[in-house]
Amino acid sequence: MSTAIRIALIDLYEGIPNEGIRAITEAVDDFRSNVPGGHTVEFVRFDTRTDATMPDLSFDIYISSGGPGSPFDGEGTQWEENYFKWVDEIVSHNAAADERGVRKKHVVFICHSFQLMCRYYDLATVTERHSPSFGILKVHQTDDGRADPLFADLRDPFYAADFRRFQVIQPKTEKFEALGAKIIAIEKDRPHLPYERAIMGIRISDEIVGVQFHPEADPPGMRVHFLKAERRRETVAKHSEEKFLQIMDRLYDPDYLEATHCTILPNFFASALDHILAGTTEPEVTG
Numbered sequence: 001m002s003t004a005i006r007i008a009l010i011d012l013y014e015g016i017p018n019e020g021i022r023a024i025t026e027a028v029d030d031f032r033s034n035v036p037g038g039h040t041v042e043f044v045r046f047d048t049r050t051d052a053t054m055p056d057l058s059f060d061i062y063i064s065s066g067g068p069g070s071p072f073d074g075e076g077t078q079w080e081e082n083y084f085k086w087v088d089e090i091v092s093h094n095a096a097a098d099e100r101g102v103r104k105k106h107v108v109f110i111c112h113s114f115q116l117m118c119r120y121y122d123l124a125t126v127t128e129r130h131s132p133s134f135g136i137l138k139v140h141q142t143d144d145g146r147a148d149p150l151f152a153d154l155r156d157p158f159y160a161a162d163f164r165r166f167q168v169i170q171p172k173t174e175k176f177e178a179l180g181a182k183i184i185a186i187e188k189d190r191p192h193l194p195y196e197r198a199i200m201g202i203r204i205s206d207e208i209v210g211v212q213f214h215p216e217a218d219p220p221g222m223r224v225h226f227l228k229a230e231r232r233r234e235t236v237a238k239h240s241e242e243k244f245l246q247i248m249d250r251l252y253d254p255d256y257l258e259a260t261h262c263t264i265l266p267n268f269f270a271s272a273l274d275h276i277l278a279g280t281t282e283p284e285v286t287g
Contacts, residue, residue, distance in 0.1 A: 005035065005276055008055035009045040010083075012067030012112050019225050020066050020110070021045070023216035024265075028063075031269040039277075052079040054086040057093055060103065061272050066111030066214060071119060071126055071166055080116075087120050094207055103279040106272035108265070109210035111164060117202070117210045118168045121179065124199060125170040134239055136250035136257050137162040138188040139200050139213060145184035149271050150201070150209055154263045157188070159256040160200075161217035167198035168212065179204060185211065207275070215264035219251045226251070 007028055011021055025043075032041040046053045055062065074080030090105050097104045109117040115126050141148075141156040151158075171183060185201030200212040225231060226247060235244045250256040 003039045003277060004042055005039060005061065005273070006042045006059040007044070007061040007063065008059040009043065010048050010055065010062065010064040010086075010113070011045050012049050012065050014049040014068060015047070016068050018066075019221050020214060020216060023214075023218050023221055024063055024065060024110075026218070026221075027216050027265045027269075031266070031273075035273065036277075048083060049074070049079050052077075052082050054082045057089060057105065060106065060276050061269070062090070062105060062107040064107065064109045064113035064116075066113065068112075070128075071112060071115035074116075083116065084120055087117075090208070094205065103276060104207045106207045106268070106275065107209075108215075108268050109208075110216070111212060111214055114202075114210040114212050115166055115168060117204075118199075121175065121181070121204070122172065123175050123179075123181065123202065124168045124172060126166060126168055128165055129167050129198075130195065132165045133162045133167075133187075134235075135162060135243060135247050136160070137213075139185050140188065141185055142183050144182040144203065145201060148182075148184045148203055148209075150184065150203070150211075150264055150267050152263075152267055154259060158260050159250065160211075160213035160215065160260050161222065161257060162187075162213045164212065169196045169198050171199060181205075184209075187212075207272075209268065211264070215260060215268075217257060218261045219254075219257050222257070223248070223251045 009021070009024060013021060028041070028043050035041055044055065046055055048054060049067065074083070090107060094104045118124050118126055136159050138157045139160045141151055145151055146156060176182070182203045183199055183201070184203050187198045187200050189197060198212065201210065203209050226235065226244070232244060
C-alpha cells in the first residue's frame with residue numbers, strides 16, 4: 001500500500017534571510033529521494049512568526065526551525081500561543097495514539113525551537129549566555145546520547161554549527177523523570193571558565209527530540225554564506241579574524257561538520273519512516 005508522508009516545516013525565522021530553511025529543505029529533498037518506491041513525500045512550510053499559522057495534525061513529521069532573537073520574544077503574541085497549542089495537540093495525540101490505533105507524530109526541535117521546547121516542558125532554565133556561542137564547535141554525547149538512534153554512527157564528541165545567545169542549563173530532575181526525558185548531549189567542557197555546560201540535546205520520547213545546534217547546516221552552503229563580504233566583515237568585527245578563519249578551516253575540513261550534516265537529520269527521518277511504514281492506519285486529523 002502506498003503512503004503519503006507529510007512533512008511540516010515550522011519556520012521561526014520571522015522572514016529574516018537565513019541558511020537554515022534552505023538547508024532543511026534540501027535535507028527533506030534528500031529524504032524524499034530515498035523513500036521506497038510507491039510512497040510520496042509532501043512538504044509544506046509555515047511562516048509561523050510572521051502570520052501565526054501552524055500545521056494541523058494531518059502531518060506525520062514536523063521540523064521546527066531555528067530563528068533570531070530571544071526565546072522569550074514571543075511572550076504574549078498570537079504566534080507563540082498558537083505554537084504552544086500545537087505542542088499540546090502533538091502531546092495529546094501521541095499519548096492516545098496507541099489506544100486509538102493511529103500513528104504517532106514525529107517532531108524535531110532545532111536551536112530556537114529547542115529553547116521553546118524547554119520552556120514548554122519546563123525542563124530547565126533558559127537564559128542568556130555570558131557571551132554568544134559562535135562557530136563549528138564540539139558537542140559531547142551523554143551515556144543516553146551514545147545509545148540514542150539520533151546519533152547512531154556519529155563519533156563522540158562531534159562538531160556542530162552552534163550560533164546562539166541563549167542556553168539551556170540547570171535541568172530540573174523531577175521534570176525529566178516525570179516525562180521519561182533524557183539529556184543526550186552537552187556542550188564542550190571549558191575548565192578555565194566557571195560556567196555550567198549547557199544542554200545541547202534532549203530526547204522527550206521515541207518520537208520527539210530537540211537539539212540546541214543546527215543539524216541541517218551543510219559545509220558548502222555555510223561556506224557561501226560566510227564568504228559573502230558583508231558576512232565576513234560582520235564576523236570579524238563581532239568575533240575576530242581568528243574566529244572567521246577557524247570557521248572557514250572547519251568548513252573545508254571533512255572531519256568537522258560533514259558527518260553531523262550527513263547523520264543527524266537522516267537518522268531522524270529514517271526512524272520516523274520506519275514507524276510510519278510499520279503503521280497500518282492512516283493518520284487521523286483531529287485539529
